[in-house]
Amino acid sequence: MTDPISLHALAESLTEPWRPVDVARSNDAILRLARFEGGFPRHVHHEDELFLCWSGTFRIELDDRAAIELRAGDLFVVPAGTWHRPVTDTVAYALVIEKPETLQHGNEGG
């Protein structure tokens, strides 16, 4: 990386929902940005997944508790092994901090 990356510009360039792009690596973590629109299939990862709502609003539906509602600037970590499903009624953009090997559709489900 030789120049700074603008997340605002990158978000504007994302027109397809549920197609995260790799933004940057820092050690063993990768930062991805995605456009959320509608619902994504329920799935589970072997790794933690941090969701940071960048703009708009979305919720993360979980099996054993009420859905987590995220507005811009809110974050939540879905622990490894937790079934989850991001959903939005409108359009939202999310930053995701996870491992490079984390599979978007999960190790089960998806």
Added chain:
Amino acid sequence: MTDPISLHALAESLTEPWRPVDVARSNDAILRLARFEGGFPRHVHHEDELFLCWSGTFRIELDDRAAIELRAGDLFVVPAGTWHRPVTDTVAYALVIEKPETLQHGNEGG
């Protein structure tokens, strides 16, 4: 973590500059939030450090190239082993993605 964390609220609670707070862990990465005001001593880490400008503006001065100017929503990764110095002429808030063991004042300098 059982509830979402609001970065906006957390930023408002930070009154002391250069006192990062741990926000959340995701795998081997930690997300920290800090208030930047003035300049921080030049230092270097054994690990990468990702800076995301949350609000305001700041720059990262580097030894071998022009300073990196960051506005809200801009990010830059300072690679491990790179001497750097965050500076702002006003007040800014930054998210930092690094390793839990990363020392704020660096392994040298600071």
